[in-house]
Amino acid sequence: MVDDTLLESGNQKIEWARNHMPVLSIIRDGFASEKPLKGCRIAMALHVEAKTAVLVETLASGGAEIAITGCNPLSTQDDVAAALDTRDNVSCYAKNDVSKDEYYEAIDRVLDIEPNIIVDDGADIIHKIHTERQNLLPNVIGGCEETTTGVHRLMSMSENNALKIPTIAVNDALTKFLFDNRYGTGQSTWDAINRTTNLLVAGKDVVVAGYGWCGKGVAMYAAGLGANVIVTEVNPVRALEARMDGYRVMTMDEAAELGDIFVTTTGNVSVLTRDHFKLMKDGVILANSGHFNVEMNLEELESMAHSIRKVKSNIKEYNLKTHRINVIADQQTVNLAAGDGHPAEVMDMSFSNQALCVRHLVDNDLDIDVHAVPPEIDTYIAELKLKVLGIEIDELTTEQEKYMREWEHGT
Template sequence: MTTTTAEVKYEIKDISLAAMGKDRIEWAGREMPVLRQIRDRFAKEKPLAGVRISACCHVTTETANLAIALKAGGADAILIASNPLSTQDDVAASLVKDHGISVYAIKGEDNDTYHRHVQIALDHRPNIIIDDGSDVTTTLVQERPNQLSDIYGTTEETTTGIVRLNAMFNDGMLTFPAVSVNDADTKHFFDNRYGTGQSTLDGIVRATNILLAGRVIVVVGYGWCGKGVAMRAKGLGANVVVTEIDPVRAIEAVMDGFRVMPMAEAAPIGDIFVTVTGNKHVIRREHFEVMKDGAMVSNSGHFDIEIDLESLKEMSESDRYVRNFTQEYKLKSGKSVIVLGEGRLINLAAAEGHPASVMDMSFANQALASEYLVVNKGKLSPGLIPVPEDIDREIARLKLQAMGIDIDTLTPEQIEYCNSWTVGT
C-alpha cells in the first residue's frame, strides 16, 4: 500500500530504518567524487528543472547518490527497484525521509508487486526513463503508447537492456532516443569488469562462506562481466573454466590463460557456476543431470532466466534453505544442486553490489546522459545512441583528478604529426 508523508509517496519496508540508511549513503558518497562534483554543479544550474524522471534501478547506497544528484538538478524523480532482491531497505527509507524522494522498493517483493511498481513509474508520466533491464521502457511501448509524446528519451544501464532495445529498434518500436550508458567506456570497462568481478565473488562467499582457492569455477560468458569474474576468481586461486558461443571471445579467454570448453564438458567438472550472459537457460536440465553432487550455481546477469530453475524443480524431490540465499535442491537421482540467491543477481541478493568507487563513473554517465537528453530534446534520432565521447572522457578526467593522478598531453609537434598524412618514417 502506498504511504504519503509530507507530500512524498512511497512503498518501502520500514521508514524507521532511515537513520542506518543515511549513514550508509553518506559513506558511499565519499567514494563517489565525480558524481559529487556533478551534483554540486546541478544544484547551481538546475539543468533538470521540471523534468519528470522515473528511475528503475537497484536501490543501493550508490543509486541513492544518483537520485540525490538528480533531485539537486531540479528533477521530479521517483525510484523503483529493478530487481526483487536488490533493494537495501534502509537506503529506501532514508531516501524518503531524509531526501524527500518517492521510492517504491522492498527487498524480496514478489513479481506482482514489482510489476505494479513499474506501472507506478509510468503513472509519473516520465520525460526520461533511467532503466536497468528496460522493463519500464518496454512496458511503456507495449501498454502506454499514449505517453510516448512525453518522452525525451531513456538511458539504459545494462547489457541485457541494450539487447532488448536493439530488438525493439529492429521491430520498429523504439521511436525515441535511448542512450546506451552501458556501452560507455567509463562504464563497461570498469563497472562491468571490476565491479561485477569483485561483487559477484563477494556475494558467493557471503552466501556460502566457502574457500574459492582450488575450486573449479565455471564462468558462463566472457563479455566484460565474465572477464571480471574470471580474473578475480583466478586471483583467489580458483581453477577457472570459461564457456562461450563467440569464437573471438573464446580465443581471448584462452589467451588470458583460461580453459575454454562447451558447457556439456564443463558441467561435470565444475564446483561453482556463474552465469553472466544475459541470455536464457544457459544452464539447463542436461547440465544439472551431470553435475557433481553439491555443485553450486549462481547468476550475475540481470534477469533470473539464465539458470533453468523450472527444470531443476521438476528434477528434484525436495528443496531447503541451508543458509541465507543458499538453497539445496535434492535431485531424484540422489545428488544435490545448490542454487545461490534464487538465481537472481548474486552480488546484490547476498551482498551489496558494486563498490561505490566504480559506480561513481557509471552513475556520472547516467546523470550527464539525462542532462544531454534535456539539452537536446527533439534533436536526437530514435534508436540507440552512444554516450557522447566528450562526456565519457570528461568523466574519466574527473575520476583521475579525484585519484590524484596526472597524465601526459600531446606536444604541438605530436599534434601536427597526428593530423598529417605527408610525414612518414
C-alpha cells in the same frame, strides 16, 4: 510510520557511498547551482541501494522530480529505500522480495508521474511504456539504459521499429563497461558468493559462462582467489581471448562434470539445463551474475529434484537423489541479491554517465534511436576521476599533434 532505526541505517549507507563517489559529487554541485533539470519528471527503475540513492540525490539537486522503484525483486535494500523516500522531490516505491505482480505494479506507480525522462536498468520501464502505457509516450524526451541486457532489448526494439523514444546506451560508455562491468561485477560477484557460502574458492574449478566484460571480471577475480577457471562461450573471438588469458575453454557439456562453482554472465536464457544438472558433482554451487533470472532453467531443476530446502540464508538445495545442487538467491543477480552490489568507487563513474546523459537528453533534441554516450562525456568523466585520484598524465606536444594529423611520413 517508518522505523527510525531503518532510516538511520539507510542514511548511513547513503552517506558512506556519497563520500566515496567524488566525481558524482562534483557533478551534483554543478547541478545544484545550475538547475539544468528544473521541471523535469524522471521515472527510474534501478537496483535501489546506496550508490543509486546518490544518483537520485544528484538528479533531484538539478531540479528534477523523481519516482523510483527497483529493477530486480531481490536487489532493493529496504533501509536505503526508506531513507530515499524522505528526500525532497523523491518518491520511492521499491521493496525487497516482491512478487512479479508487485514488481510491475511498482513500475506502474513510477510511470504515474508521467515522466519526461526514463532511467532504466534492464529496460522494464521502457518496455512497459511502449506496450501498456503508450499514452505517456508523447511526454517522454528520452531514456537512459544502464546494463548490457537492457541495451540488447533496446537494440531489438529499434531493429523492429518498435522504439518510439530516443535512448542512450549508458552501459556502452567506456568509463562504464570497462570498469563497472569488469571490476565492479568481478569483485561484487565474489563478495556475494563468499559471504553467502563461507567456503574456500582456492583450488576449486570455477566455470564462468560468457566472456563479455562481466565474464572477464568474474574470471579474473576467481583466478585471483586461486580458482582453476573454465570459460564457456559461443563467440569464437571471446573464446580465443579467454584461452589467451590463461583459462581453459570448453563447452558447457564438458564443464558441467568438472565445475565446483558455476557463475553465469551471458544475459541469455537456459545456459544451464537438465542435461547439465544431471552431470554435476555433489554439492555444486550455482550463481547468476546476469541481469535476469533466466540463465539457469530452474523449472527443469525443480522437476528433477527429490526434495528442495533452504540450507542457509540465500541458498536453496535441490536434492536429485544422486547429488545435490545449491543455488544462490534463486539465480537473481547475485551481487545485489546476496551482497551490496558494485563498489562505490566504480559506480561513481557509471552514475556520473547517467547524470550527464540525462542532462544531454534535456539539452538536445535527439532522433528516435539507440544513441552512444557522447565521447566528450566519457572523456570528461575519465579526467575528473583521474583528478580526484591525484593522477596526472602526459599531453601531446604541438609536434606530436601535428605528426598524428599527417599522412606523408613513412619509414
